[in-house]
Amino acid sequence: MVWEESGPQRTPKVCMNNMNTRYRLIFRGIRGGMYYCVDKTAGRRTNLQTTNGDEAQQIVEAKNQAERKPVLNLQIAKAFYQLAWHVGASQSDLAHLQAEGVDWQARIICFVRMKYECIWLRFIAGASTMRGWLV
Numbered sequence: 001m002v003w004e005e006s007g008p009q010r011t012p013k014v015c016m017n018n019m020n021t022r023y024r025l026i027f028r029g030i031r032g033g034m035y036y037c038v039d040k041t042a043g044r045r046t047n048l049q050t051t052n053g054d055e056a057q058q059i060v061e062a063k064n065q066a067e068r069k070p071v072l073n074l075q076i077a078k079a080f081y082q083l084a085w086h087v088g089a090s091q092s093d094l095a096h097l098q099a100e101g102v103d104w105q106a107r108i109i110c111f112v113r114m115k116y117e118c119i120w121l122r123f124i125a126g127a128s129t130m131r132g133w134l135v
Contacts, residue, residue: 021064025056037063087122090114 026036026045035048035056048056066073084094092114101110107124 022067023060023063025060027053087111087124089120089122093120 022040024038024040026038028034028036033051035050035053036045037048037056037060038045048059050056050059080091080094083089084091087109089097089111090113093111096114097109097111102108103110109122109124111120111122112118113120
């Protein structure tokens with residue numbers, strides 16, 4: 001993000017070279033110094049609930065990236081839900097899954113079950129087909 005000095009506060013300078021993106025970032029100093037995301041196609045402005053410029057820029061870049069690659073997002077979602085179904089985990093269980101919880105040699109996946117607050121061990125039947133899901 002490009003910053004310009006103006007008085008006591010630093011304000012972001014809006015770069016106009018991103019014509020092919022759907023979302024852009026604006027700063028509204030009169031609204032408590034909050035950052036907003038503007039949808040160029042719908043003409044709507046949504047509050048990003050942050051006063052940190054770097055955090056707001058990351059949110060807008062993530063939205064633009066999701067807009068550019070919808071097929072990849074769909075593939076990731078399918079793999080996520082297939083893994084959840086195969087191991088019997090909920091979405092929050094898999095969100096907290098760590099790489100250390102997967103043992104490919106023993107074909108075991110270990111995760112903390114959030115609903116019951118206990119550790120679950122699951123045997124992975126087709127570890128060769130599921131290897132790509134967790135990487």
